[in-house]
Amino acid sequence: MLIELRHISKTYRVGEIDIPALRDVTISIERGGFLAIMGASGSGKSTLLNVLGCLDRPTGGEYRLDGEEVGRLSSDALARVRNRKMGFVFQNFNLLTRTSALENVELPLYYGIPCTREERRRKALALLDRVGLSDRIDHHPSQLSGGQQQRVAIARALVNDPPLILADEPTGNLDSRAGADIMRIFKELNDEGITLIMVTHEPDIAACAKRTIHMRDGEVT
Amino acid sequence: MNAVVTVRIAMRALQRNKGRSLLTALGIIIGIAAVIAVVGVGQGASVSMKDQISTMGSNLVMVFPGSQRTGGFRGGSGTQQTLTAEDGDAILKDCPYVAAMSPIVRTGAQIVYRENDWATSIQGIGTGYLPVRSWDLASGEPFTENDMHTGVRVCILGQTVVDQLFADDDPVGKMVRIRNMSFRVIGVLTRKGSAAFGQDQDDTILVPWTTTRRVLQNSPFNNVNQLLIGLTSMDTLAQAREDIAGILRQRHRLAPGAEDDFTVIDMTEITQTITKVSSLMTVLLAVIASISLVVGGIGIMNIMLVSVTERTREIGLRMAVGARRRDILLQFLVEAVALAGAGGILGIVLGIGAALTVAQVNHWPVLISPGSVLLALSFSAGVGVFFGFYPAWRAARLSPIESLRHE
Numbered sequence: 001m002l003i004e005l006r007h008i009s010k011t012y013r014v015g016e017i018d019i020p021a022l023r024d025v026t027i028s029i030e031r032g033g034f035l036a037i038m039g040a041s042g043s044g045k046s047t048l049l050n051v052l053g054c055l056d057r058p059t060g061g062e063y064r065l066d067g068e069e070v071g072r073l074s075s076d077a078l079a080r081v082r083n084r085k086m087g088f089v090f091q092n093f094n095l096l097t098r099t100s101a102l103e104n105v106e107l108p109l110y111y112g113i114p115c116t117r118e119e120r121r122r123k124a125l126a127l128l129d130r131v132g133l134s135d136r137i138d139h140h141p142s143q144l145s146g147g148q149q150q151r152v153a154i155a156r157a158l159v160n161d162p163p164l165i166l167a168d169e170p171t172g173n174l175d176s177r178a179g180a181d182i183m184r185i186f187k188e189l190n191d192e193g194i195t196l197i198m199v200t201h202e203p204d205i206a207a208c209a210k211r212t213i214h215m216r217d218g219e220v221t
Numbered sequence: 222m223n224a225v226v227t228v229r230i231a232m233r234a235l236q237r238n239k240g241r242s243l244l245t246a247l248g249i250i251i252g253i254a255a256v257i258a259v260v261g262v263g264q265g266a267s268v269s270m271k272d273q274i275s276t277m278g279s280n281l282v283m284v285f286p287g288s289q290r291t292g293g294f295r296g297g298s299g300t301q302q303t304l305t306a307e308d309g310d311a312i313l314k315d316c317p318y319v320a321a322m323s324p325i326v327r328t329g330a331q332i333v334y335r336e337n338d339w340a341t342s343i344q345g346i347g348t349g350y351l352p353v354r355s356w357d358l359a360s361g362e363p364f365t366e367n368d369m370h371t372g373v374r375v376c377i378l379g380q381t382v383v384d385q386l387f388a389d390d391d392p393v394g395k396m397v398r399i400r401n402m403s404f405r406v407i408g409v410l411t412r413k414g415s416a417a418f419g420q421d422q423d424d425t426i427l428v429p430w431t432t433t434r435r436v437l438q439n440s441p442f443n444n445v446n447q448l449l450i451g452l453t454s455m456d457t458l459a460q461a462r463e464d465i466a467g468i469l470r471q472r473h474r475l476a477p478g479a480e481d482d483f484t485v486i487d488m489t490e491i492t493q494t495i496t497k498v499s500s501l502m503t504v505l506l507a508v509i510a511s512i513s514l515v516v517g518g519i520g521i522m523n524i525m526l527v528s529v530t531e532r533t534r535e536i537g538l539r540m541a542v543g544a545r546r547r548d549i550l551l552q553f554l555v556e557a558v559a560l561a562g563a564g565g566i567l568g569i570v571l572g573i574g575a576a577l578t579v580a581q582v583n584h585w586p587v588l589i590s591p592g593s594v595l596l597a598l599s600f601s602a603g604v605g606v607f608f609g610f611y612p613a614w615r616a617a618r619l620s621p622i623e624s625l626r627h628e
């Protein structure tokens with residue numbers, strides 16, 4: 001198993017009130033899996049994905065990633081895990097503004113295993129080519145369409161060869177054609193053995209996944 | 222993340238907000254420029270003052286009328302009638318360590334040659350003056366002992382006076398008018414150059430002191446403004462000073478225990494005074510510099526805090542793709558240091574420019590030492606580290622998920 005969650009809970013405290021965003025979530029995701037997480041707004045999908053992505057710490061439970069208990073890691077070690085083991089794709093792309101597509105893709109390499117400028121460029125170029133943007137490498141995000149921006153983000157997520165990609169509503173800001181492009185790339189990646197976990201509202205997007213879980217009020221149903 | 226990349230990212234971030242970066246660095250730029258300029262002029266002045274002292278003749282002792290404590294010689298040379306040319310003669314005769322002596326009587330006047338005129342300072346001197354100051358004549362003859370006794374109307378001109386009055390003529394042998402009296406020019410001094418703070422040593426006329434006293438000042442007394450004394454050697458300075466004081470006290474009939482009615486100054490004292498003044502100036506400058514650097518640093522801290530807030534999402538993203546806290550810390554710290562350092566470099570360039578302009582316009586000597594440039598640079602970088610640390614630490618402390626959600 002790549003991911004094992006046991007009794008994970010996450011409670012936000014706003015003023016005096018406790019808001020349970022995750023309650024006793026226990027799931028396993030196997031290597032090479034493709035999981036879609038669905039559920040109503042506010043049901044805790046993003047919270048779960050952020051915990052899976054080591055961006056947020058759960059308030060309770062155990063999280064084993066690749067056999068390693070993540071809960072005990074320092075923030076530096078978590079940064080390393082995020083850098084080496086996973087790539088993120090966000091609903092709003094989250095590219096660096098006024099920065100070329102090429103440099104956006106190179107970004108995770110600056111924080112990874114030291115490599116030369118040429119290596120960085122070579123890897124980034126190969127991935128931009130793969131997502132069909134080799135003619136847009138010098139464009140800034142503001143000069144790209146939403147679908148193109150999301151493909152840059154996917155190239156960025158792949159640049160460190162991670163075994164896991166986490167995507168929070170990757171097609172949420174895109175029209176159905178651009179969304180379909182993204183899903184085609186995701187399927188290809190999954191065929192190559194990359195594990196994908198994706199939050200979505202749209203059933204036809206979720207249909208691309210091998211497995212779908214539903215959430216309600218912080219619980220997996 | 223390696224150093225080169227960090228610096229490049231920081232430089233890029235600063236370039237994106239060129240105007241803002243420039244305004245932010247302005248405090249540092251102005252502070253450093255002011256310090257570099259003033260230090261340059263100050264050091265130049267102090268070095269040239271010391272140079273000038275050594276060209277004045279290092280074996281020099283000066284005697285002024287009036288006691289040091291009552292501020293006699295500071296209150297205006299020659300206001301007291303206590304020091305005479307005969308005192309000088311006695312010192313020359315009785316003190317074995319004295320090689321030469323010249324009384325000095327100072328006044329000022331308009332000097333006229335044909336249709337040209339020029340206001341300058343007149344120094345009434347003795348025959349010992351030129352040797353003591355090791356000042357040579359460019360042409361003509363020096364004064365003789367006889368000139369001193371007869372009080373004849375002759376003069377020796379400094380180069381500046383020559384430049385002002387005589388176009389191409391040879392001044393020697395010409396008649397000039399000083400206070401409406403005819404003087405014959407018998408010599409021209411070599412050029413000494415300007416002293417510290419633009420005081421032009423060549424802007425002067427030498428006249429026998431007796432002539433100055435009797436003819437120009439119309440006075441029957443022999444009191445003088447100063448005695449300029451050349452010693453045989455600096456090694457015997459202490460004995461010489463003692464002898465001079467003894468002779469003067471005896472001649473002035475001062476009772477034992479009474480205060481001296483004269484002041485003896487030697488070059489070491491003047492050098493010490495200059496050193497004291499310039500080190501005081503250095504302290505003052507350091508204070509001004511630190512105030513401006515602190516002000517500049519606060520400006521940098523302020524803009525870096527704004528920048529951290531503006532770029533919260535960027536910080537969150539960098540953390541999401543693997544930046545550790547120290548990477549973020551370093552990124553913003555380097556940015557602050559680059560901002561301050563660039564300000565420092567600009568300030569240095571501006572300061573050197575200002576100092577050179579001052580030098581050009583006022584003919585002041587300027588000395589920009591590599592030490593002060595290096596110090597300015599490391600100080601501005603230090604300001605960057607100090608004031609950049611808090612914003613950088615704030616950035617590094619952000620949580621990745623909250624930063625990513627930041628609007």
Ligand SMILES: Nc1ncnc2c1ncn2[C@@H]1O[C@H](COP(=O)(O)OP(=O)(O)OP(=O)(O)O)[C@@H](O)[C@H]1O
Pocket residue numbers: 012013014019020021039040041042043044045046047048
């Ligand atoms: N930082 C926070 N502080 C307090 N409460 C929060 C915080 N983040 C999320 N929540 C709460 O946790 C719950 C789950 O939020 P989450 O963002 O996971 O929902 P979601 O399923 O992703 O919804 P959506 O489909 O609208 O994105 C919500 O009730 C939300 O109000």
Ligand SMILES: [Mg+2]
Pocket residue numbers: 045046047168
């Ligand atoms: Mg969500």
